[in-house]
Amino acid sequence: MADQKKMVEDITSMDVDFAKWYTDICKKAELVEYTSVKGCMVIRPYGYAIWENIQRILDGYFKETGHENVCMPMFIPESLLQKEKDHVEGFAPEVAWVTHGGNDLLEERLCVRPTSETLFCEHFANIVHSHRDLPKLYNQWVSVVRWEKTTRPFLRSREFLWQEGHTVHATAEEAIAETEQMLNIYADFYEKDLAIPVVRGQKTESDKFAGAESTYCIEALMHDGKALQAATSHYFGDGFAKAFGIQFQSKENKLEYVHETSWGLTTRTIGAIIMTHGDDNGLVLPPAVAPIQVVIIPVAQHKEGVLEKANELKAQLSKSFRVKLDDSENSPGWKYSEYEMKGVPVRLEIGPRDIEANQCVLVTRHNREKTVVSLDNLPDAISQKLQEVRDGLWEKAIANRDKKTYKCTSIDEIKAALAENGDGLVMAMWCGDEACEDKVKEETGVGSRCIPFNQENLDDKCVCCGKPAKHMVMWGNAY
RNA sequence: CGGGGUGUAGCGCAGAUGGUAGCGCGCUUGCUUCGGGAGCAAGAGGCCAGGAGUUCGACUCUCCUCACUCCGACCA
Numbered sequence A: 001m002a003d004q005k006k007m008v009e010d011i012t013s014m015d016v017d018f019a020k021w022y023t024d025i026c027k028k029a030e031l032v033e034y035t036s037v038k039g040c041m042v043i044r045p046y047g048y049a050i051w052e053n054i055q056r057i058l059d060g061y062f063k064e065t066g067h068e069n070v071c072m073p074m075f076i077p078e079s080l081l082q083k084e085k086d087h088v089e090g091f092a093p094e095v096a097w098v099t100h101g102g103n104d105l106l107e108e109r110l111c112v113r114p115t116s117e118t119l120f121c122e123h124f125a126n127i128v129h130s131h132r133d134l135p136k137l138y139n140q141w142v143s144v145v146r147w148e149k150t151t152r153p154f155l156r157s158r159e160f161l162w163q164e165g166h167t168v169h170a171t172a173e174e175a176i177a178e179t180e181q182m183l184n185i186y187a188d189f190y191e192k193d194l195a196i197p198v199v200r201g202q203k204t205e206s207d208k209f210a211g212a213e214s215t216y217c218i219e220a221l222m223h224d225g226k227a228l229q230a231a232t233s234h235y236f237g238d239g240f241a242k243a244f245g246i247q248f249q250s251k252e253n254k255l256e257y258v259h260e261t262s263w264g265l266t267t268r269t270i271g272a273i274i275m276t277h278g279d280d281n282g283l284v285l286p287p288a289v290a291p292i293q294v295v296i297i298p299v300a301q302h303k304e305g306v307l308e309k310a311n312e313l314k315a316q317l318s319k320s321f322r323v324k325l326d327d328s329e330n331s332p333g334w335k336y337s338e339y340e341m342k343g344v345p346v347r348l349e350i351g352p353r354d355i356e357a358n359q360c361v362l363v364t365r366h367n368r369e370k371t372v373v374s375l376d377n378l379p380d381a382i383s384q385k386l387q388e389v390r391d392g393l394w395e396k397a398i399a400n401r402d403k404k405t406y407k408c409t410s411i412d413e414i415k416a417a418l419a420e421n422g423d424g425l426v427m428a429m430w431c432g433d434e435a436c437e438d439k440v441k442e443e444t445g446v447g448s449r450c451i452p453f454n455q456e457n458l459d460d461k462c463v464c465c466g467k468p469a470k471h472m473v474m475w476g477n478a479y
Numbered sequence B: 001c002g003g004g005g006u007g008u009a010g011c012g013c014a015g016a017u018g019g020u021a022g023c024g025c026g027c028u029u030g031c032u033u034c035g036g037g038a039g040c041a042a043g044a045g046g047c048c049a050g051g052a053g054u055u056c057g058a059c060u061c062u063c064c065u066c067a068c069u070c071c072g073a074c075c076a
Helices: A018-028 A045-064 A085-094 A117-127 A172-193 A239-244 A268-277 A306-317 A332-341 A352-357 A378-403 A411-421 A434-444
Strands: A032-034 A041-043 A075-077 A096-101 A104-112 A136-145 A159-169 A198-202 A214-221 A227-237 A247-249 A255-257 A259-266 A294-298 A323-325 A346-350 A359-364 A370-374 A405-407 A425-430 A447-452 A471-476
Touching: A018 A032, A018 A268, A041 A045, A045 A136, A045 A159, A045 A172, A045 A268, A117 A136, A117 A159, A117 A239, A117 A259, A159 A172, A172 A198, A172 A214, A172 A227, A172 A259, A214 A268, A214 A378, A214 A447, A214 A471, A227 A239, A227 A268, A239 A259, A259 A268, A268 A378, A294 A306, A294 A332, A306 A323, A306 A346, A306 A352, A306 A378, A332 A346, A346 A352, A346 A378, A352 A359, A359 A378, A370 A378, A378 A405, A405 A411, A411 A425, A411 A434, A425 A434, A425 A447, A434 A447, A434 A471
Parallel strands: A294 A323, A294 A346, A405 A425
Antiparallel strands: A032 A041, A075 A104, A096 A104, A136 A159, A159 A259, A198 A214, A198 A447, A214 A227, A227 A259, A247 A255, A346 A359, A359 A370, A425 A471, A447 A471
């Protein structure tokens, strides 16, 4: 035992090299594998199972709030994409084009959807005629393609999975309410289900979605102090409606344009989970989306009765939880490390001594605490442990965010805070002028992430120019 | 897209001045083990990223391409 090996081999420590640590986790926890197409990765069964859980939960929230799923084509004719000027300008640099069908050159090239506003608009124009047709609350779970220059698993791939919601409404008020509702659904999902704290806010003019009137977002802080846009929700006003001719007859028999929204969340969420909760032993998954919530490790499984008991527990617990029993020939120690690497929230150890005493050992992943519990009322004990993991993750994430949130009233203060404590979220006042936004980024390296809904008056003056401040802005270095 | 780094067995790496490839882990089989990555024994596994040169001969030298990766710029 004295020359016991490192618990987990080949994971770079997160404090040594966070980026390397991240890719190590992605590969060693068997979430992704690279392919021969740059920037396009295989999401492996364990990684995809996380996504399936994310989908299942979110889709439930969408349905509860009256949304329906649809599926649009993956190709957009160039002429359709070009109907909204800002939109096409925003996306043109990163779209992939299909130019041939078989051996024949297409008359009009087709873009592989980078997002589907234009397709939805074309469709809405066809099906919306009367105020009785409104609202239309649609969503789709698909993949989109953006030809990114540099790529990273989950955080930036050329093809990624997401859901994009698209809705049209009779009034601006209704559309704005929808935008806010969806942002709150995302925020609750992140905070309650994923145990990732987020800041809700609005993007500045320069940072909003191409073609949107206003863009809202939730921003999360990763363990290394960088910010990550976790989800967005856009209000389009009637801009797209006018470009695409989406009109309806109102009760007053007037022809009016619809008001539109869109909102999305991507597989990047898996990256957020990894970078918020993971540690040097591997992944740590919030119970709500963990493909395996409880892993049962039989100890001395060759001995009489051990596997039988383990199977019995598995059958019992599978009624309430996602359970795996690992009865492979690997040693118990190997299994402990393996499932820690994979982030399984609760481990259940059962051996001859336990069976004799009618007990088992439960170990929570985030703190590796071991508890001996009775086999009576085991489901209750597990429920409690899963809740402990979720709450433990939340507290850890909140503590990290508090530690890395800096309130500053001058450029020098920003520089000093970042130099002293490393990357983090900088809260500072802003006059609303884009020149100041750019200058802060230039001088301190942190860009504006959003204007948080939760405003605090840190100062009367803009952190940059000293003129009267309009908002507190959250600044940060982002993924 | 700009600047670095790396491509040799599934993974991590070694291969001085050119001579046809090795180590650890993993994998397979057998036996012994089993409460924090077990031990012994016998095995399997390589177009040295790809292409073009130089050379009697290239993993090794030259050029080109590609991929991965890190740091910037940009983005979900």
